Amino acid sequence: MRELIVRWQRGWAVARALPTATDVxxxxxxxxxxxxxxxxxxxxxxxxxSLRDLAALVAREAEPTWLTVPTTDPAATATELEAAGLVLLKRAELLMTTDLRTHPAPPPAAGYRLATAVAPDTDPGTVTVTVLAASGEVGARGTMGLTGTDAVADRIETRPAHRRRGLASTLMGALATAAVAAGGTDGILIASEEGQPLYAKLGWRPAADVLIATTPGNTYPT
Known part of the structure; x- marks a missing residue:
């Protein structure tokens, strides 16, 4: 599990162009x-x-800070985080994985087209897919951070006016296809509660529950 968490974080940081993480x-x-x-x-x-030590580090930060905890025992972990003085923002997210080489890739619905961008064309890099309506309006968009054979999906979004047209499935398939073309084989993501049925339908498998906690008072919407 430890290795998978490190791999997810590395690809997620690439997807968001964040600095390299510090091992604490x-x-x-x-x-x-x-x-x-x-x-x-x-x-x-x-x-x-470990959770008590991390909670203490979170509490000492001068800026708003989260603690993300993948776990196979979410109930016990929630109790431990609250006992350490943190409050839970999210209790039901999932760390999920898949083999991108077998990922479904349905075509876009009528009236939509795909735009794919890879930048840079090196390791690490990113692949971004946008599903565009005939008008040019963005219907859905998402990114994968590429590190070695890992491809970490992030910010998968379907705009409200374009939902219930299968665009999310098309988006994920296009991301998987582009990631495989760039050398990726192993898909990793953290799925929101709302997104989990979609990913399960596409063959993604849960590896762990994910809880997100912060200090009291820092309850900015996630």
Missing amino acids: GPGLRVRCLQPGRAVEYVALDRDPA
Whole structure:
């Protein structure tokens, strides 16, 4: 599990053009530079002592800070995080994986087209896919951060006016196809509760639950 978490974080940082994470022992620290989340710690295991140490680091940060914890025992982990003085923002996200070489790739719905960009064409790099309506309006968009054979999906979004047309499935298939062309084989992502049915339908498998916690008062919407 520890290796998978490190691989996810590395690709996620590439997808968002974030600085390289710092190893702080029980976890990783990264500058996120987002509203409500200037800093994020990622736990590498759910050992109670490690979580207490990470919670103490989160509490000492001067900027809004999150702690992300992949776990195979979410109930116990939630209890431990709350006992350490943190509050939970998310309780039901999933770390998921798939073999991109067998990923479904349905064509876009009538009236839509795909635009794919790879930048840079080196390792690490990113692939971004946009699903465009005939008018040129963006219907869906997403990115994968490429590191070695890993491709980490991030910011998968279908715009409200374009939902229920299969665009998310098309988007994920196009991302997988482009990632495989760039040498990727192993898909990794953290799925929101809303996105999990889509990813499961496309063959993504859960590897761990993911909890996200922060200090009291820092409850900026996720």
